[in-house]
Amino acid sequence: MQDHHWQLIAKQLKGELTPSEQDEWQEWLDENETHQTQYEQAKTLWQEKNEDSHLSDAQFLQRIQSDPALAWQGIMSQIDTPQRQRTSYAWIYRVAAVVALALGLGWASLHYTTDLLSDQTRIQTSDGTDSTYLPDSTRVWLNKHSTITYGDFKGETREVTLDGEAFFEVTRDEHKPFIVTTNHAKIQVLGTSFNINSRGARTDESLTVASGKVAYSPLEEPQHRIELIQNEHAILNPHTGAPIKQKMDRNFLAWKSGILRFENDALSHVQDVLSHYYGMTIHIPDPVIRDKRLTATFKQMTVDESIQVICNLYGLQKTQQDNTITLTKK
Template sequence: MEEKDVVNLIRKHLDGTATKFEEEKLDSWYNQTNEQGLLWPYQDEAEEEDAKKRIFEAIQSKYKQVNTPVKRLIAPLMYKLAAASILLIGIFYGIAQLWKYQKPSNAGEMVTVVTKRGEHKKILLADGSLIWLSSESHLTFRKLFKAATRDIEFEGEAFFDIAKDKAHPFIVHTGTTTTRVLGTSFNITAYKANRHITLSLLTGKVAFSTAGAQKFVVPGQMIIYDKASWLMTVKKLPDTQLITARRDGLYEYRNVRVEDVVNDVSRNFNAHIQLAGSVKNRLFYGRVKPGETVEQFLQKLAKVVDARLIKVDDGFILTEGGVHD
C-alpha cells in the first residue's frame, strides 16, 4: 500500500469515518509492516496492542495541532500536503521512539536476539539505533537504556547504525574487546570460532579497546584484532560499498581465501560445503549475484580458483582436480 493510501486511512481512523473494511485494511498494513520490517521485542499481544495505541495517540496529537483555526487559513492543497507530511512524520517518529514510552518496570529487562544459520534480522533499539544481524549471531541488550552508557553484548556479524547521544555513549562488548561510539555506522565481525575480530567504520569515530590497549578508528578504516596475539592493526578499507552491500545481503570477495569465502557462504546461505586439498588457500575474486543459487556460485568459484566441484547428497565438495591440477 502506498504512503498516500496509508495517510488517508489513518486520517479516517482518527476522524472516526473509517468503515469496518478500512479499519481492517489499516490493521493489516500495520501487522505486515511489523512482520516485514523491524524486530520488536513484544512479550504478548496485549503489549503490542498497547504500543500500537500509543503510536496512534501520538499521531492524533500531531494531527490536532495542525487542525487549528490558524491552519485553516492555508490553501486547501497546502493544508492537505502539510497534514499528510505531519501524519507521516508522526507514524515513523512514533515507531522509532516507541520503546521510550515503555513502563519503567520493564527498563531493566534484558532482550536476547539470536539468528540461525542462513537467517538475518533487522532490529530497532530503544534509542532509535538500527542493527542488521547476520547469520549465527547473538545479541543481548536492555529493553530500555537508562544507565549512563548504552551497553550491548554481541557475537557474530552485524552492521550498526547508532543514534547520536553524546551524553550516553554506545558500547559494544565482544568477548574481551569493547567498541565505544557516540553516533556512527560500522560493521563488526566477531565470531567465537574466528581468530580475528574485525571492525569496519563508515561514519563517525570509534574507540576500540582490549586488555588495556586502545586504538581510534576513523571513517574509511578498519581494525583487525588478533585474539591469539592481542595485536590490533588499523588498515584502510578497500571499498566502503562492500560493507553496505553485505548489510543489504550482497556478498563480494576481493582476493579472499577460498576457506573464508566458503565459511561465509555456508553460514549466510545455510549450505553444507566441504573443502579438500590445497583449494582452501587459493584466492578468490568475485561475488554472489542477486538470485544466484549456491550451486551456481560454487561452479563459478571452482572455475576461478581452478578447482573441481562435486555435488553430494548433503551439499558440495570443492577439491583439487581443475584444469591445471
C-alpha cells in the first residue's frame, strides 16, 4: 500500500475526506477484495482504540511485535492531538508501516528500528526502492540497500544520516535547517529537493540538486564548502576531498522513476549508465560500435528488454557470463 493510501485511511476513519478524496477512496476500495479486507482490519482496530494512550513513538515501535493491535490504537489516538496534526500524518506513516508488518498485512517494504535511549529511528531498504515521510513531512525515496537515521527534529536543526542513495523533498522551515550527513560530507538546506549518492569510497559520492539551493561541504575539509542550485551536480575530488561541480546526468533519478533517457549519447556512455542502473557489467568491446549514438527512452524495462532494443538497432548479439553482458556484431 502506498503512503497516500495511509492518509486516505486515516481521513476516512476520522470522516475528513473531501468529495474528490472520497471518490478516490471508493475507487481504491473497490479495486479488489484485499483492499476491502485491509480497510476492515484497520477499521476494527480503530474502533477498539484506547483514547487514553499516550505512548511515545519509541514505545509504540517497541511494543508492536508483542501487541500490534495496541500499537495501532495508539496511532489512531495520536491522530486526534494537535501536535500530530501539524506533521500532516507523517508520523502515522512511519509507525503504521511497522504495525502493518507486524500484522502481516504486507503493506510495507521498509525496515524500521528505533533506539529507545536516543530516540533515533533507522530505516533501511533491502533489494527494492521505497519512500517514507520524516517527522517534519519531508519525503524521502530510498534506493535499494540504503539506510537513513534520524531523531524527532525537536531541536534547532533537522538532522539525518545517510548510507546509500536517497532523494529528498524537504519541507521548508527557515528557522530549522535540514542537514544530511554522509560518510564523507554534509549537506544543508532549508527547503529543496536533491539526490545524494554515498556508497563506500569518497570517489563514489555525488550530489544533484533538483530544486532550490544546497550547501555541500566535505567532513574532512569543511572550508571547501560550495553551494549548488537547481540542475547542478557535484562529486568529491578523489585527491583533496573538495566538491567539484560537473555536468548533470539526466538519468540521476532513473533508480526512482524507472525511466532512462538517452539523447544522441554514445554507446560507450549508454553501457556505463545501464551497468550502473541494472547492477551488472555491460561491455561493448568494439570501439567503432561504442562510438555509435543512441536516442531512446526505456520505461520500466528489464535489462534483457533494454539490451534487446540496442541489439535490434545496431545488429548486435548478446553473450552473458555470470553478471557480465557483452555485445558484439552479429
